[in-house]
Amino acid sequence: MPLGNRLKELRAAKGLNQQSLGSLVGASRQTISLIERGDYNPSITLALRIAQVFETTVEQVFYLTEEEEEK
Amino acid sequence: MTKERKKSTIYIRFAVGMLVCAALGAIGGWYVGAAENDLFAALNAFNRTLAAPGLWWFAPGYLLLAVGTVYFFRAKSLLPQAEANDHAFEEADRRLCLALILSGVCMVLLFIALGISGHAMLAGPVAILFMVHTLVHLVWIVALQAVTVKATKAIHPEKRGNVFDTKFQKDWYQSCDEAEQQKIGQCSYFCFRLMSTIFPIAMLLLFFLSSSKMVQPGWVLLVGLLWLAQQLSYQCMAYHLDHGKKKGAR
Numbered sequence: 001m002p003l004g005n006r007l008k009e010l011r012a013a014k015g016l017n018q019q020s021l022g023s024l025v026g027a028s029r030q031t032i033s034l035i036e037r038g039d040y041n042p043s044i045t046l047a048l049r050i051a052q053v054f055e056t057t058v059e060q061v062f063y064l065t066e067e068e069e070e071k
Numbered sequence: 072m073t074k075e076r077k078k079s080t081i082y083i084r085f086a087v088g089m090l091v092c093a094a095l096g097a098i099g100g101w102y103v104g105a106a107e108n109d110l111f112a113a114l115n116a117f118n119r120t121l122a123a124p125g126l127w128w129f130a131p132g133y134l135l136l137a138v139g140t141v142y143f144f145r146a147k148s149l150l151p152q153a154e155a156n157d158h159a160f161e162e163a164d165r166r167l168c169l170a171l172i173l174s175g176v177c178m179v180l181l182f183i184a185l186g187i188s189g190h191a192m193l194a195g196p197v198a199i200l201f202m203v204h205t206l207v208h209l210v211w212i213v214a215l216q217a218v219t220v221k222a223t224k225a226i227h228p229e230k231r232g233n234v235f236d237t238k239f240q241k242d243w244y245q246s247c248d249e250a251e252q253q254k255i256g257q258c259s260y261f262c263f264r265l266m267s268t269i270f271p272i273a274m275l276l277l278f279f280l281s282s283s284k285m286v287q288p289g290w291v292l293l294v295g296l297l298w299l300a301q302q303l304s305y306q307c308m309a310y311h312l313d314h315g316k317k318k319g320a321r
Contacts, residue, residue, distance in 0.1 A: 017155075018157065019154065022229075023229070026248065027248045027249070027250070028227055028229055028247075028248050028250070028251060029160065029226075029227070030164065030227070030250075030251070031248050031249070031250040031251065033157070033161075034250055035250075040250045040253075042249070042250075043249050046248075046249060
């Protein structure tokens with residue numbers, strides 16, 4: 001179930017690499033990579049932690065793709 | 072209408088599958104009954120063929136260990152760049168995974184080599200060579216696994232666990248994040264499904280062989296107990312997770 005995200009651009013704007021973001025939210029670098037590629041949908045807890053790091057809301061970081069909305 | 076058709080297809084396929092299995096079982100049982108002495112001879116010849124290679128049973132393990140070691144060193148060469156370079160990180164991680172898979176396979180191959188050729192080797196003058204091969208294999212496997220895990224921890228600093236600790240797998244799992252634990256769950260379920268297919272086939276084969284006294288009942292019991300352990304461990308864990316007492320942080 002693909003979930004869109006703006007993780008990469010938010011990360012770049014904040015000057016964080018995948019490893020640093022992972023350390024801040026309690027996830028591995030590989031998981032951050034999977035999330036960015038859309039290969040893994042984070043749990044609510046992880047999504048909230050990520051949004052907190054970027055000082056924004058979850059909806060600003062993640063969004064449903066057209067395929068998800070059609071469902 | 073489509074849902075009803077799908078249901079009936081399932082039941083039809085199940086019934087056909089049962090009939091095919093019954094037919095194969097009948098043919099197999101008839102063959103075993105009809106060719107008993109020939110089967111005994113064939114089984115003995117097969118066993119002698121298996122034992123004939125002797126120390127060469129260690130060869131596949133050596134080959135895979137060599138390949139695994141190459142993967143490890145190729146991964147190690149990427150470690151300095153892995154922190155800054157995402158591609159280097161992915162490639163290093165992939166090579167370390169392959170090294171670990173190969174070392175795991177080699178452990179199984181080692182036990183196969185010991186089991187098949189051990190009794191003949193220990194009785195003869197090549198007993199020392201046999202023990203040397205066994206020790207070299209063991210040391211190489213353990214060393215490869217230890218350095219691979221160490222290198223993995225270098226690119227995954229959040230990972231915990233000492234390879235030589237009996238609690239290593241538990242510690243490692245607890246240091247995995249939600250995505251990694253989900254992956255482990257998916258792998259475990261795939262393994263469960265696969266073994267749930269393999270075990271009945273193995274038991275059926277043993278049934279045929281045991282019914283014509285070509286294998287001792289103890290082997291049937293051994294495989295049956297392994298199957299039981301696989302089923303019960305999975306089902307009981309699932310039950311415990313759903314209905315067990317709530318604990319604090321695990």
